Amino acid sequence: xxxxxxxxxxxxxxxxxxxxxxCDPISGHVSLFWYQQALGQGPExxxxxxxxxxxxxxxxxxxxxxxERPEGSVxxxxxxxxxxxxxxxxxxxxxxxxxxxxxxEQYFGPGTRLTVT
Amino acid sequence: QKEVEQNSGPLSVPEGAIAxxxxxxxxxxxxxxxxxxQYSGKSPELIMSIYSNGDKEDGRxxxxxxxxxxxxxxxxRDSQPSxxxxxxxxxxxxxxxxxxxxxxxxxxxxxxx
Numbered sequence: 001x002x003x004x005x006x007x008x009x010x011x012x013x014x015x016x017x018x019x020x021x022x023c024d025p026i027s028g029h030v031s032l033f034w035y036q037q038a039l040g041q042g043p044e045x046x047x048x049x050x051x052x053x054x055x056x057x058x059x060x061x062x063x064x065x066x067x068e069r070p071e072g073s074v075x076x077x078x079x080x081x082x083x084x085x086x087x088x089x090x091x092x093x094x095x096x097x098x099x100x101x102x103x104x105e106q107y108f109g110p111g112t113r114l115t116v117t
Numbered sequence: 118q119k120e121v122e123q124n125s126g127p128l129s130v131p132e133g134a135i136a137x138x139x140x141x142x143x144x145x146x147x148x149x150x151x152x153x154x155q156y157s158g159k160s161p162e163l164i165m166s167i168y169s170n171g172d173k174e175d176g177r178x179x180x181x182x183x184x185x186x187x188x189x190x191x192x193x194r195d196s197q198p199s200x201x202x203x204x205x206x207x208x209x210x211x212x213x214x215x216x217x218x219x220x221x222x223x224x225x226x227x228x229x230x
Contacts, residue, residue: 042221106151107163
């Protein structure tokens, strides 16, 4: 079946602009995650949704970052007033599990590479 | 804070050899483990998951888990040039309440033809 999709794949923004990144998870997956990956590092957690509920946003680096998943499917990560330090790859992942057991495989989308100039 | 550590490499092995990738983590309570492969410019791809002590085999891949030693490894038999990638170890700690995976920085594997 179809995997996780993300758009756009590449985004160049001038400092101060707002951006919106979209994630379409695997159909039926209740859990959705946003991660940020810097060059040479592993992905770092930003926020987590279970269906439409945002249960954990502790990884969001500032209040300029906002995420939503209003209907429990597609999610959008919005970054306001972008800064150069926001340049990174933003990865979305989804899982059929709610993480209440050890069985918690997460599948990643292709990512959005954001460059802030 | 719970942590996951990996040697950044590069680990260089000749084609046909066994590649051994290692990962250590900081706590022994209620966790499960995942290995992801990430090609340059691509996103992580799940290749193995392991939840219990011992070995788990899937084709040319074997994951080994030793919770007492806080150690998980990935063996790749008959390594191929197409296995050249960064391998990310990820841990899920069920007891923290955080549903996200914690990743190491990855080990870069180079398989020489």
